[in-house]
Structure formats: structure tokens, C-alpha cells
Amino acid sequence: xxxxxxxxxxxxxxxxxxxxxxxxxxxxxxxxxxxxxxxxxxxxxxxxxxxxxxxxxxxxxxxxxxxxxxxxxxxxxxxxxxxxxxxxxxxxxxxxxxxxx
Numbered sequence: 001x002x003x004x005x006x007x008x009x010x011x012x013x014x015x016x017x018x019x020x021x022x023x024x025x026x027x028x029x030x031x032x033x034x035x036x037x038x039x040x041x042x043x044x045x046x047x048x049x050x051x052x053x054x055x056x057x058x059x060x061x062x063x064x065x066x067x068x069x070x071x072x073x074x075x076x077x078x079x080x081x082x083x084x085x086x087x088x089x090x091x092x093x094x095x096x097x098x099x100x101x
Contacts, residue, residue, distance in 0.1 A: 034076040038067065041084045048088055052095045062094035 045066065049059045069090045075082055 030076060034071060037076055037080060037083045038070070040080055041087055044084060045087055045091065049091055049095065053098055055098075058098040062091055062098055065094045066091045 042063070046059055046063060049062050050056075053059050053062065066087055070076065070083075070087050074086050074090070078086070
């Protein structure tokens, strides 16, 4: 409207903006919680993988693979021991793949 009274936002657009804001907040929260959990378990996860693989490059590759799986499917808001357990279980496929090379 050209009366100089400001910008009018259609009701549907306002709802979309609110939903986007909520999803952005949820995504940022997930990033913060996941990062804290991941920081806690990286050393034990690396030690576990190194006990099977022994090769630092293979360990790095597995850690990256596990991070993707845990990010997508893992219990990132769970108790730290559950998060570690899920991460260790998720690494078994990687161990069998890289361990046989």
C-alpha cells in the first residue's frame, strides 16, 4: 500500500517467517548440543577406533563417517554415556570396512 504507513506483511508470510525462525533456533541448538557432546567423546572414540585400525588416516576417516551418522540419526540430546555408546556402535561398520583393508 502506497500510503507511507510502513510495510504490510501478509499473514501467511508472517507465519512462514516465525516457522523459519523457530527452525533456525532449533538448528542452532542442535549444533551447540551436538558440538558439546562430540567434543566430549572424540578422544574415547579415536582410542576405540585406533585399537582396531592402528592407522591414523583410517581412524580420521572413520571419525568423520561416525560424525555424519550421529549428526543425522544419533541421540544428540541424550545422556553423554548414551551418546558415546551410540557413537561407538555406529563405528562398527566403519571398523569392518577399514579394518579389512
